[in-house]
Amino acid sequence: MKDKPLDSNPFRYGCVVEDSFYCPRPALERQLAGFIRSGQNVVIHGERRMGKTSLVNAVVRGMRGWRMLYVDLLHVQTVGDVCRRIVSAVRNLERKASVFEKALKLLPRLRPVMKIDPATGEFGFGLDARAAEDPYAVEEVIDMLAGVAAGGRTVIVLDEFQDICNLPDAQTVLALMRGRIQFQGDIPYVFTGSVRKRMVELFDNPDSAFYKSALTLCVGEIDRDSFAKFLRRRFENGHRRVSDETVGTIMDTVADVPGDVQQLCEAIWGVTSGDVGAKDIEAALQVVFMREGDKFESFCERLSPVQFKLLLGIARIGGREIQSRAFLDAAGIGNAASARKAAIRLCELRYVYLFRGEYRFSSMFFKAWLLRRDY
DSSP states (O other): OOOOOOOOOOOOSSSSSOGSSOOHHHHHHHHHHHHTTTTTOOEEOOTTSSSSSHHHHHHHHHHHHHHEEEOTTOOOOHHHHHHHHHHHHHHHHHHHHSHHHHHHTTOGOOOOOOEETTOOOOOOOOOHHHTTTTTTTHHHHHHHHHHHHHTSSEEEEEEEEEGGGGGGGGHHHHHHHHHHHOOOSOEEEEEEEEEHHHHHHHHHHHHHHTTTOOOEEEEOOOOHHHHHHHHHHHTTTTTTTBOOOHHHHHHHHTTTTTTHHHEEEHHHHHHHHSSSOOOEEEEEEEHHHHHHHHHHHHHHHHHHHHHHHHHHHHHHOOOOOOOOOHHHHHOOOOOHHHHHHHHHHHHTTTSSEEEEEEEESOHHHHHHHHHHHHH
């Protein structure tokens, strides 16, 4: 079945993509669906913008009778943050006030109060702030998840799970969560994370509470041929022709990262009205730079001189052997210890990440922007 001709931009990024905006991944989808149906907990590894959440969403939407309870844990800093995120996720899933009120009754320690906005009719909640900072409060919210999921086909997705490690009582919280989740064998949990090193530590380190608690599924680049075909079809349905070579250049420009490819294609669509060529890729990059240049400038301002030299060196030379004499001389860094310390900081800031012995940019647009600056 062909897609209908498009007048609006057919590319989306920075959000969960669905329906025709989503590029299928049949093998991964079958594997994940099989795990979920068997009640198996799954940990999904993959860097940012690889489409992990879109994959999970597509799989659950395609499973008749199933629903997804999605909890975003990005940048949580306290136990209270975790509790509020989980309760908010339940509120978003259970739109009926009566069902939500019943769920809140499973949280006696947190003394929750449901509130109705008289102007909109929307319901919200309040938690006892002091009680919510007790690590043991996590046990109640995990039990609440089980209560909400009981008797129904519900997948619980804990996104950016590695940020639990930011909590002052992280090890205690993780142990308490694992203690509850391991007795909810009929409820499939999906743990996703975009900091691979931390996710590996959480699920593959024998000292971690979540050691071997979930099967691993790795999400990387989409099969290049399938993705290229998807991109061409999206352009062509909008009356824009694009050659195989140009599609290849688009994907090469952002190292096949699905989210970045979609973002670049969205910008290309905005600067074209007919055939798409190489010049349009550069014009689209300039559009992205105009949108994000201030953010990239602020990224650089946060760095020390050595950290910036290392970042620029990785962009220009590559991210392997950053402590070699050749790299240090080319980057203008005095010694290996300084480069090693700077690399740790760049990873903490999530400007780069280490993958198979190579430091890679988290944003290929940031890399492209750096390379086009007169440094």
